[in-house]
Structure formats: C-alpha cells, structure tokens
Amino acid sequence: MGRDGGVTVLLAGDTSTNAMIIAHDVVPHRFARHRCAVQARPEQGNDVAQTHGLDLGWTKARTVAPQRRMGVGEAHAHHGELLQGVFYRDDGRRSRALVTLAFPSRGSRAVFRAGAGESGTVTVDGEGFAKVRRAAELTLRALPGAPAGGHVEITSDVPRGLGLGSSTSDVTATIRAVADCLGAAPTAEQVARLATLAEGACDSIMIEDRVVLFAHREGTVLETLGPRLPPMIVVGCDTDPGGAVDTLEHPPARYNDWEIGAFLVLRTVLRRAITAWDVPLLGKVATVSAQINQRFLPKPDLDFLLAVCREEGGCGVQVAHSGTVAGVIFDPSRRGAVDAVARCMRRIEDHGLPTTNVIGADLLPEGLDASVS
Amino acid sequence: MGTRAFYEDATEAYQLPRVVRLAPNLFAVCFTLMKMIPARYILRRALREGLLAPGTIIVETTSGTFGLALAMQAAQLDRRLILVSDPAIDDRLHRRLTDLGAVVERLAQQAAVGGYQAARLNRLAEIRRELPATFCPEQYSNPDNPRSYAVVAELLVEALGQVDCVVGPIGSGGSTGGTTTFLRSVSPDCRAIGVDTHFSVLFGHPDGQRGLRGLGNSLMPPSMDHRVFDSVHWCTAAEAYRATRHLHRRHALFMGPTSGASYLVGRWWAQKQPGALTVVLMPDEGYRYLDTVYDDEWLAAQGYGGTVLPDEPLTVSDPTRPGSRWTAYDWGKRSYTEVMAAARDDLVELP
Numbered sequence: 267m268g269r270d271g272g273v274t275v276l277l278a279g280d281t282s283t284n285a286m287i288i289a290h291d292v293v294p295h296r297f298a299r300h301r302c303a304v305q306a307r308p309e310q311g312n313d314v315a316q317t318h319g320l321d322l323g324w325t326k327a328r329t330v331a332p333q334r335r336m337g338v339g340e341a342h343a344h345h346g347e348l349l350q351g352v353f354y355r356d357d358g359r360r361s362r363a364l365v366t367l368a369f370p371s372r373g374s375r376a377v378f379r380a381g382a383g384e385s386g387t388v389t390v391d392g393e394g395f396a397k398v399r400r401a402a403e404l405t406l407r408a409l410p411g412a413p414a415g416g417h418v419e420i421t422s423d424v425p426r427g428l429g430l431g432s433s434t435s436d437v438t439a440t441i442r443a444v445a446d447c448l449g450a451a452p453t454a455e456q457v458a459r460l461a462t463l464a465e466g467a468c469d470s471i472m473i474e475d476r477v478v479l480f481a482h483r484e485g486t487v488l489e490t491l492g493p494r495l496p497p498m499i500v501v502g503c504d505t506d507p508g509g510a511v512d513t514l515e516h517p518p519a520r521y522n523d524w525e526i527g528a529f530l531v532l533r534t535v536l537r538r539a540i541t542a543w544d545v546p547l548l549g550k551v552a553t554v555s556a557q558i559n560q561r562f563l564p565k566p567d568l569d570f571l572l573a574v575c576r577e578e579g580g581c582g583v584q585v586a587h588s589g590t591v592a593g594v595i596f597d598p599s600r601r602g603a604v605d606a607v608a609r610c611m612r613r614i615e616d617h618g619l620p621t622t623n624v625i626g627a628d629l630l631p632e633g634l635d636a637s638v639s
Numbered sequence: 640m641g642t643r644a645f646y647e648d649a650t651e652a653y654q655l656p657r658v659v660r661l662a663p664n665l666f667a668v669c670f671t672l673m674k675m676i677p678a679r680y681i682l683r684r685a686l687r688e689g690l691l692a693p694g695t696i697i698v699e700t701t702s703g704t705f706g707l708a709l710a711m712q713a714a715q716l717d718r719r720l721i722l723v724s725d726p727a728i729d730d731r732l733h734r735r736l737t738d739l740g741a742v743v744e745r746l747a748q749q750a751a752v753g754g755y756q757a758a759r760l761n762r763l764a765e766i767r768r769e770l771p772a773t774f775c776p777e778q779y780s781n782p783d784n785p786r787s788y789a790v791v792a793e794l795l796v797e798a799l800g801q802v803d804c805v806v807g808p809i810g811s812g813g814s815t816g817g818t819t820t821f822l823r824s825v826s827p828d829c830r831a832i833g834v835d836t837h838f839s840v841l842f843g844h845p846d847g848q849r850g851l852r853g854l855g856n857s858l859m860p861p862s863m864d865h866r867v868f869d870s871v872h873w874c875t876a877a878e879a880y881r882a883t884r885h886l887h888r889r890h891a892l893f894m895g896p897t898s899g900a901s902y903l904v905g906r907w908w909a910q911k912q913p914g915a916l917t918v919v920l921m922p923d924e925g926y927r928y929l930d931t932v933y934d935d936e937w938l939a940a941q942g943y944g945g946t947v948l949p950d951e952p953l954t955v956s957d958p959t960r961p962g963s964r965w966t967a968y969d970w971g972k973r974s975y976t977e978v979m980a981a982a983r984d985d986l987v988e989l990p
Contacts, residue, residue: 523782527789528824534797535825547800550825 333411333449335380339442342373343424344431344469345502345593345625346586348495348548349536349555351529352521353479353488360526361481362518363488365536366469367500367584367593369430369623374422376439378402378447380413395420401437401464405444408460412448428504428622429589434468437461441472459485477540479533491536496543499607500584500593500625503614505565509590516588519562528554545597549575549582552595556585565592567619574613578606591622598629650679650711655790658798658918661890665909666799666918667902668791669892673922674778677813678708680787681776682716695772696721700759702728703810703853704923705778710739723762725755727852731927754846754857779811779860788817795822795918804830804912806905807920808854808897809841809871812863814920819867830915832908833871833970834901836879842871842970843958843979850876850941853897853922865975872952872967874900877943880932882906883925885948887933893925896932903965907951958982 350364376398398418406412418440424432441457441464452460457472462485470480470487477495479488521529532551539548553575556568565571571583575594579602585592594610596603611621646652656670685691697713699706702724713720720741728745736743744766750757767773778784795802795818802822807815812833819831838847839855842865846857851874874882876896883899886892894902898921905919931937938944952967959982970978 523786524820527786527792527821530789530793531796531821531824534793538796538800547825554824 333380334447337378337380337443337445337447339376339378339439339444339446340373341376341435341438341442341471342371342474343369343435344471345369345500345623346429346584346589346591347469347555348552348584349479349529349532350482350559350587351519351532351555352526353529353533355488361486361488362483363479363481364469364587365477365479365491366431366471367495367625368471368474369502369625371623372424372430372435374420374424374432374435374439376421376436376443377419378440378443379417379419380447381416395436397433397465398436398440401440401461402444404460404464405441409445409448409450412444416444416447418443425622427509427589428591429586430591430622431469431471433465434461434471437464437468438472455485455487458487461485489533489537492540495540496545496548497598497629498545498548498581498626499596499598499603499629500623501596501607501610501614502591502593502622502625503571503619504590504622505567505571505585505592505619506590507618507620516563519559519587521558525558528558545595545599546581549580549595549597551582552584553582555587556583556592559585559587563588565590567617568592570617571614574610578610578613580606580610593623593625598626648715650675650708650715653708653711654679655794656921658795659890659892661892661902661906661919662909664913664916665905666916667886667890667892667894667898667921668795668918669894669898669921669924671924672704672708672711673814673920674703674705675708675711676790677778677781677784677787678705678712678776681778681781681783682709682712684783685774685776686716690774691716691718692772693717695774696770698723698763698766698770698773698775699778700724700756700763701778702755702759705776706736706741706743707732707739709776710736710741713741714739721766723759723766725749725759727755729927756857760858778813779856779858780862782862784811784813784862785817785820785864788814789821791818791920792821796825799916799918801826801916802829802918803915804832804905804908804917805920806832806834806901806908806917808901808922809833809835809863810854810856810897811860812841812865812867814922816864816867818920820864830869831867832904833868834897834904835871835873836900837873837875837961837963837966839873842868842873842968843975843982844873844961845959847961851879851896851900853895854900859975865970865978866972868970869972870967871958871970872904872965873962874903874965875963876941877945878903878949878965880938880943881946881948883928883932884946887925892921894921895923895925895928897922899932903948904952906948957985 345367347364348367352360353363354360402418420436424430424435426432438461441460445452454473461468467483470478476493477491481488536551571592575583581595581597583594596607614621653672654675656668659667661667696719698721700723706722710720722741722743725746746758749755805815805819815831819829822829835841836849836851836855838844838849840846840859841856849855879896879900882903883896886899886902901919905917909917949965952965955966955968958968
C-alpha cells in the first residue's frame with residue numbers, strides 16, 4: 267500500500283463531510299483493491315458469537331430489505347484518538363477505552379458477493395486481510411438465513427500502519443456489506459462488537475452519530491460524551507515516516523495509579539469541552555493523553571509538535587495511541603487561525619514529517635488554499 | 640457516569656463533598672467526612688489484593704476522623720478494627736467508634752521524642768507483632784492516600800471547570816496535595832496553598848504544643864510531597880476558631896476548625912485574586928466541636944475571645960520560626976530539604 271505524502275483536509279465532528287473539501291490535495295488518492303473469498307458455515311448460527319461470550323442479538327437485527335446476491339458497505343478512517351486510557355464503568359469495573367477522532371475523508375468500501383466462495387477455498391488478493399475474512403465469517407454466522415459464503419472486495423484509500431484505522435475501516439465496511447447483502451440493519455453497537463471480535467481491538471468509527479468513550483477491546487460504549495465534536499482544525503502528520511506499528515502486536519499500556527486517577531479527571535474535562543464546544547480545553551486533554559502515552563509508544567517528535575502548537579497558538583496535540591500519526595489542534599474561531607494553520611503545516615514539513623491531513627480546514631473563513639499555495 | 644438514584648452503601652454516600660459558592664470566585668468543598676476518601680480507597684484496594692481476609696484485623700494509629708472512616712468501613716466489611724489513639728480523642732468520637740465495633744486503645748504516656756504520635760506508632764508496631772494477621776492502612780506513608788483524591792479533582796472539574804487555586808488544611812498532605820496534583824494534569828498552573836498551625840513540623844516549625852487540632856503534625860509524614868505547595872500559612876487556634884464561627888454565621892456552613900482555618904486563608908486569597916477561581920477544602924462538620932469551638936463560654940475560658948477576623952497574614956521569610964499570629968511563607972514548590980537549606984543560609988547571612 268502506497269504511503270500518501272499529500273496534504274488533505276477533513277472536518278472533525280462532521281462525518282458527513284467528505285473529500286470535497288480537500289482543496290489542496292496534491293497527490294491523487296491511490297486506491298488499492300483487494301479481494302478475498304469467504305467460506306462460512308451458517309449452520310452454526312450464533313455459536314461463534316456465543317463462544318466468545320457475546321450475545322450479539324442479531325436475530326433481532328432489523329431486516330429492512332430482502333436478501334440479495336450482493337451488498338455494499340462503507341466506513342471512514344480515523345486520525346488516532348483524543349483520549350485513551352483506563353476508565354471506570356458504572357458498575358465500578360475498569361475498562362480500557364478511547365475517544366476516536368474521526369477522519370471522514372478517507373475510508374474503505376467493501377463489496378460482498380454471496381455464494382462466490384462455495385468451493386471452500388479462500389483466495390486473498392493482497393496481504394493482511396485475515397481480519398476482513400474473519401469479520402465476514404462472523405457476520406455471516408451471526409445472521410440468520412445467511413448464505414454459505416462469498417467474496418469480499420475491499421477498496422481503500424487509508425494508508426496502512428499509521429494508526430489511521432485502516433483495518434478497522436476495512437472490517438467495518440465488510441460487516442456493513444455482508445449485512446447489506448442480507449437486508450439487515452444492525453445497530454452501530456452490534457457492528458462495534460462484531461468488529462472487536464474480528465479485530466481484537468478497534469476504534470469507534472462505526473458509531474458516527476455521537477462522540478463516545480468506547481471500550482475498544484470489548485466493543486461497547488462506556489459513555490456518550492456529546493452529539494458531536496466542536497468545530498476544530500487538526501493538522502495531521504506522520505511522526506515516523508517509513509515506520510509502522512502493528513496495532514495488535516503492540517502490548518497494551520500498563521497505566522500506573524496516578525495515571526488512572528488522571529483519566530478520571532480527563533474524562534470529565536473532555537465531556538465538558540465537548541458540551542461547551544471548548545476547543546482549547548479539548549486540546550489540553552488530548553495533549554495530556556499524548557504525553558501519558560509516551561511511556562508506552564513514544565513519538566520522538568511529540569516535543570517538537572508541542573512546541574509548534576505552543577508557538578503558533580494551537581490548543582493541543584493528539585496522537586494515534588497505537589500508531590504513528592499525530593495532529594496539532596487549532597480553534598477555528600481564534601483570530602489568525604488561517605495563518606497559524608499554514609505556518610504549522612510548513613514547520614511540520616520543514617521538520618521532515620509528512621503532513622497527512624488538515625481536518626476541518628473548511629471552517630476557516632477564507633479557506634486554506636490561499637495561504638497554502 | 641449516569642445519574643445515581645441511591646448510594647451502594649453509607650461509606651460511598653459519605654465520601655463526596657458538596658461544592659458551595661461563598662463569593663463569586665470562592666467555593667467551599669464541604670465534606671461530611673473527608674477521610675472517607677483515602678480510607679475507602681485503601682481498604683477496597685486491600686480487599687481486591689487479598690490483604691484483607693475475613694480473619695485479618697485492621698490496625699491504625701489515629702485520634703481523628705480517619706479512624707471514624709475506618710470504623711465505618713470495618714463495620715460494613717465485617718472486619719475487626721483496633722485504633723491506637725492518644726487521650727486527646729474526644730468522648731463523642733470515642734463513643735461512635737466503639738459503637739461501630741472498633742477497639743480504641745488510648746495511650747496515657749507520650750514518647751520522649753515525637754510526643755503521643757511516636758508513642759502511638761510504637762504501640763501499633765507492638766500490636767502487629769502480637770497478632771497473626773493485620774492490615775495497616777498507614778495513612779501517613781501510603782501513596783494511595785494522595786492518589787485517592789482523584790475523585791475530588793474529578794468532581795471539582797465537573798462542577799467548576801477550571802480551578803486556579805486549592806486551599807486546604809495539611810495533616811498528611813494527602814487531600815490538598817492529591818487533589819491539586821490531579822487538577823494540574825489539565826491545569827498545570829493551579830496553585831496549592833497549605834494551611835498549617837504554629838509548632839507543627841510539616842513546613843519547618845519545631846514541634847511544640849498546638850492548640851488547633853486536626854491539622855499540623857509532630858512527625859513528618861513520609862508520603863508528603865512538599866513540592867506541590869506554592870505557599871504555606873500558619874494559623875493560631877484563636878484565628879481558626881473565629882473563622883469557623885464566621886463561616887457559620889455568615890454562610891451558614893457548620894464545619895470544623897480546620898475548615899475555618901482554610902476558609903480564613905481562602906477568603907483572603909480570593910479577595911486578592913478576583914480573576915482566579917479558588918476552592919477551599921473543608922474536611923469535617925461542626926458536631927464534634929459544639930462544646931468547644933461553638934461554645935462562647937469555652938472560647939472565653941480558653942482566652943479565645945473576640946470575633947474580628949484578621950484581614951491578611953504576616954508574610955515571613957523564615958519558615959522555621961513559629962509566630963503568634965497568622966503568617967504566610969512563599970514555599971515556591973520546593974522540596975523540604977531545599978527550603979530548609981535556604982532558610983539556614985539566610986540565617987548565616989544575618990549580622
């Protein structure tokens with residue numbers, strides 16, 4: 267999968283916005299096509315889900331259309347997290363959880379063709395699609411009346427290994443495609459639980475209508491923090507050009523008691539920042555989360571990004587806690603935000619880091635084009 | 640977190656404070672029993688880690704509210720509790736502790752060095768040697784004490800957003816130190832003002848007779864992190880009592896004298912810094928002090944007459960010399976060793 271050094275723009279907090287706002291995307295998207303065939307054993311019904319201790323309840327999934335030979339699903343990428351740590355559930359138990367920063371201008375599209383893999387052989391066009399196959403199989407087994415198997419074809423423009431959620435968008439698109447084929451309309455939570463089952467852990471890109479604190483290993487929502495993120499601009503970059511992180515190979519962070527206490531406070535502050543549309547406050551939370559994560563997956567250039575953020579009047583720095591991307595957060599309502607964002611991008615590129623995206627550039631009154639060119 | 644319809648148990652119900660506005664930029668954080676926070680955190684952790692089996696006896700040295708918090712926990716957990724206290728423990732508290740099933744051992748003799756507190760620690764070690772299975776929360780050296788206050792920081796942030804200054808009475812340094820440390824995770828500039836009393840060793844005074852109880856210490860708590868504090872204030876008993884009564888008369892807040900001492904300092908700071916949001920930690924309520932702080936005759940007999948609050952502290956440059964009125968010292972987030980070394984150097988420079 268080619269790495270994209272181009273500068274793109276997307277809007278945080280509004281997942282309906284797409285690549286139309288990428289006004290200065292200098293490198294055309296390199297879409298990669300992958301195909302894999304899936305053989306499932308539908309006679310097992312919900313067994314797979316049940317052996318994993320999950321009752322997906324998909325027998326209750328709403329059926330909205332008759333079964334077809336083909337289904338299509340889409341899912342967008344993310345740009346790491348605003349917060350990741352260990353948090354308390356209402357029952358007092360603790361769960362690892364995160365708040366995803368959506369990246370709606372990149373994503374995956376899956377096409378599922380029923381019955382195509384009935385020979386029992388699985389062919390994969392390209393490497394690393396075991397999770398997609400697993401997602402398709404699990405979805406087929408979870409749905410009543412599913413066909414024996416099928417083909418999945420993935421089209422994606424999400425760079426791999428940077429923490430942009432490439433595999434999660436593949437997996438989510440696949441689950442949606444299979445469900446679409448069967449005329450089922452699973453809830454976002456049902457998709458989330460299936461995605462974590464297929465992947466082990468994933469961000470909450472499938473929950474698009476609100477901002478959630480998401481237990482990324484369980485696929486459940488700890489709390490809805492608000493309807494959407496405040497309008498903000500995020501200048502994204504890859505902090506380790508050429509390097510890549512295997513999300514699942516990376517050992518889970520072992521937080522100490524002070525950090526777990528701090529997460530209590532950070533969660534509350536983030537809830538407040540989202541409710542009040544307070545981008546500076548949100549930026550502080552993201553920065554602390556990024557700094558805590560330095561003990562586990564250090565970003566060598568975090569200090570540089572924090573300095574740029576401080577000097578250009580940014581609000582904070584967010585990171586992919588199990589990837590290499592990071593972003594400097596700006597408040598678009600602040601005077602001079604256009605120039606600050608442009609200077610920030612230039613400084614990051616001068617430092618030798620490829621910028622990945624500028625999330626939310628259309629929020630700037632004059633747009634970003636003039637100052638970038 | 641969802642809205643809770645009821646509390647799981649009394650100790651949960653007692654743990655969180657009410658946040659009450661006293662002035663546009665000044666808030667009181669009123670606890671029924673603040674020490675419930677570390678007591679609950681430490682015992683629940685011990686339970687989780689298997690350190691508190693059914694036969695294990697909880698032992699601790701205290702003559703204050705930490706003992707009450709432990710006794711409430713012990714009653715609920717069905718564990719035995721032995722508390723070693725000095726004679727200063729008041730009768731009402733003693734009755735309440737024993738009603739909760741705690742065994743309270745009152746020491747009659749002070750130790751040669753460290754007063755009753757050292758004697759209590761010696762006796763505690765003795766008890767632990769005699770019993771097969773004990774658990775001691777060790778509030779003065781247990782890092783879980785400051786760590787337990789994350790819930791207070793969480794509540795303050797939820798209720799107030801940005802907090803610029805925390806004022807609190809210092810006994811172990813846990814509440815003010817812990818709360819401020821957690822608040823600083825998102826607000827690094829949040830100030831911590833410690834409130835102590837003269838002849839307490841916590842911030843450099845020599846140990847001596849102290850009228851004001853519930854804050855200050857004769858021994859240095861091993862877990863105390865002095866680098867949290869921006870400044871320290873020393874109050875006299877008379878000033879603290881007057882402020883306690885003022886808080887009650889003016890704001891109808893019925894709190895104990897350590898709350899009064901903190902209120903005195905917090906009120907002054909909030910007036911001086913109108914743009915900053917100040918919170919004052921108020922650790923317990925007034926019931927225990929009805930026959931003392933809230934009794935005019937008792938106050939007069941002790942020589943604590945008068946109702947006028949001093950307007951401002953006397954700023955001192957030597958933290959090692961006790962005074963006879965409200966004093967303040969710019970601690971500057973330094974370690975104890977640093978401050979004491981600087982104080983010694985200053986002395987040498989005197990003619």
